[in-house]
Amino acid sequence: MKALKTILTAGLIFACMSLTAQVNFSGTWSLNPEKSEFGGGPGGGGAPGGRMGGGAPMIVTQSGNKLSVERTMGGFGGGEATSNVTNYSLDGNPTENTRTSPMGEMTSKSTAKWSADKKSLTIATTMSFDGMDMTSTETWKLSADGKTLSVESVRPGFDGGEMKSTMVYDKQ
Numbered sequence: 001m002k003a004l005k006t007i008l009t010a011g012l013i014f015a016c017m018s019l020t021a022q023v024n025f026s027g028t029w030s031l032n033p034e035k036s037e038f039g040g041g042p043g044g045g046g047a048p049g050g051r052m053g054g055g056a057p058m059i060v061t062q063s064g065n066k067l068s069v070e071r072t073m074g075g076f077g078g079g080e081a082t083s084n085v086t087n088y089s090l091d092g093n094p095t096e097n098t099r100t101s102p103m104g105e106m107t108s109k110s111t112a113k114w115s116a117d118k119k120s121l122t123i124a125t126t127m128s129f130d131g132m133d134m135t136s137t138e139t140w141k142l143s144a145d146g147k148t149l150s151v152e153s154v155r156p157g158f159d160g161g162e163m164k165s166t167m168v169y170d171k172q
Helices: 002-019
Strands: 027-031 058-063 066-073 082-089 095-101 104-114 120-129 132-142 148-156 162-171
Touching: 082 095, 082 104
Parallel strands: none
Antiparallel strands: 027 058, 027 162, 058 066, 066 082, 095 104, 104 120, 120 132, 132 148, 148 162
16 A cells, blocks of 8 residues: 555656646757747837848757857848857846847846746846846747747837837747
8 A cells, every 4th residue: 555655646746747847948949030020110120130140040058957048140231140158047046148249248137037837938138238228028938849939029129118029930
């Protein structure tokens, strides 16, 4: 009888853990412009191939409490592309990243938080550049089959309003 209780308890613990297991965003992801919404209109637009990196894949590595995102962005006027790696802590602690852009060096602080069901991740980022702060949020969601990643972004627009976009990526 004790053996049966032990087996049932272990099975229940495993079932509960699998129900709350967080998704893993690791992979090489290609932007799908047809499924993406670039957030044009008031507040500023975003066009395929612009600041989002065009045809270059996004490489995501998730291990333990760390998420690393490598994005390659084209330079202004066809200039040299730059590759930036952004690191996030998945345990709720803030992380600081410095990236180089054609406009100079920018520092950001981000805090990542899992949804209650561990199926989506919201990253709040405050970026400082030239004495100004800009706050944005990204919500990452993985499709049930793990082949599509959606990143919903909300950030300040050029007119002072909010700009929203949804970038959809296909796993390579």
